[in-house]
Amino acid sequence: MNTSTSTQRVLLGLLEQAPRHGYDLKREYDERFPNLRPLRFSQIYSTLARLDRDGLVTLVAEGAGQGPDRKEYAITDSGVSDLEQWLATPLPVDEPPRGELFLKVTLALLSGREADTVLEAQRAVHMTRMRELTAAKASAVREAETVLADYTLFHLEADLRWIDHTTKRLRGLAQEYRP
Amino acid sequence: MNTSTSTQRVLLGLLEQAPRHGYDLKREYDERFPNLRPLRFSQIYSTLARLDRDGLVTLVAEGAGQGPDRKEYAITDSGVSDLEQWLATPLPVDEPPRGELFLKVTLALLSGREADTVLEAQRAVHMTRMRELTAAKASAVREAETVLADYTLFHLEADLRWIDHTTKRLRGLAQEYRP
DNA sequence: GACTGCATGTAACGCGTTACATGATTTC
DNA sequence: GAAATCATGTAACGCGTTACATGCAGTC
Numbered sequence A, B: 001m002n003t004s005t006s007t008q009r010v011l012l013g014l015l016e017q018a019p020r021h022g023y024d025l026k027r028e029y030d031e032r033f034p035n036l037r038p039l040r041f042s043q044i045y046s047t048l049a050r051l052d053r054d055g056l057v058t059l060v061a062e063g064a065g066q067g068p069d070r071k072e073y074a075i076t077d078s079g080v081s082d083l084e085q086w087l088a089t090p091l092p093v094d095e096p097p098r099g100e101l102f103l104k105v106t107l108a109l110l111s112g113r114e115a116d117t118v119l120e121a122q123r124a125v126h127m128t129r130m131r132e133l134t135a136a137k138a139s140a141v142r143e144a145e146t147v148l149a150d151y152t153l154f155h156l157e158a159d160l161r162w163i164d165h166t167t168k169r170l171r172g173l174a175q176e177y178r179p
Numbered sequence C: 001g002a003c004t005g006c007a008t009g010t011a012a013c014g015c016g017t018t019a020c021a022t023g024a025t026t027t028c
Numbered sequence D: 001g002a003a004a005t006c007a008t009g010t011a012a013c014g015c016g017t018t019a020c021a022t023g024c025a026g027t028c
Helices: A006-017 A022-032 A041-053 A077-088 A102-109 A115-138 A143-168 A170-177 B008-017 B023-034 B041-054 B077-088 B100-110 B115-138 B143-177
Strands: A057-064 A071-075 B056-062 B071-075
Touching: A006 A022, A006 A057, A006 A071, A006 A115, A006 B100, A022 A041, A022 B077, A041 A057, A041 A071, A041 B023, A057 A143, A077 B100, A077 B115, A077 B143, A102 A115, A102 A143, A102 A170, A102 B077, A102 B143, A115 A143, A115 A170, A115 B143, A143 B077, A143 B100, A143 B143, A170 B023, B008 B041, B008 B071, B008 B077, B023 B100, B041 B071, B041 B100, B071 B077, B071 B143, B100 B115, B100 B143, B115 B143
Parallel strands: none
Antiparallel strands: A057 A071, B056 B071
């Protein structure tokens, strides 16, 4: 079962700590990962349903508890080994990039538009965002926040380097596309 | 109409050069962007159908030509302005990251597993991939290839920096998660 | 007659988003 | 009694993937 994604694994990881129902999972996710891509309720419930169907998770209690009916799920053995395997396997690094910025530049050049301004505009947005993030990082309370901010900052920097690098090569690229 | 994605825009961009049918679009994409995420036929056809439905593209000829029936599409005025707006608008840069590696480290720490080995394993994979890409870049024929390789290389480097950076902070993070 | 290449799709599924529906309990 | 919070979902859609279906034309 190597098909599931990191969303499924987060839920498995949280359920490994203790059985929980969907609402609690959502709250704990929001609390622990406020700066990661948010998870909606609907996504949590549908992901739980799939995990259940695939035997990585089991319904251990239903209807009990205060308030409306709740469904408490627990991780299964096969869920634990799935999680373990995920942790042990590095992220794939050989996937071809989406290259949205590259696409923009290429399509601009192909159609004889100004690719320069595309890169300049992106550069400005990146600079602004880096300043924001640097400020946010300085006032961060938890170390996890700064570590995550650094992740984004490093990649924004990588983009900036590429933007500058590519700006210098625009003439050569243009010739390649319109010979 | 700001909803469409870069896949839609690539097709629009190619169709702006000349009307084409799906099969040709696929071939031209493969030729021009062999190192980007591949587009399947099914995706091209369904994307074309959506573009048609949204008025960004129009069917200009059907059935004509040698071989089986073909459907030739042309970009519309509204398609051109969509493309232009896409080129003029920088990529959003304020979206929260997916942070898969961050998630792995966090979940490892939460469950008392070795987060160190997670980062080490990832580091090794990254190093290997960087060597491969550097070699590929050296033997690249087109400048577009090297520019795209640089994009990936810069981001692999950013990941590596983050991996090293985070490795040094593991103790602090661990304390934060298990107080 | 079989195979390859050309050309177009459909079906089913995964994952994600937005919007909506349903009820029960707690609080004012 | 109204409103907020708790808790669970469904429906419809977008985009992407894999697998499968169809049928024509030219080649061996």
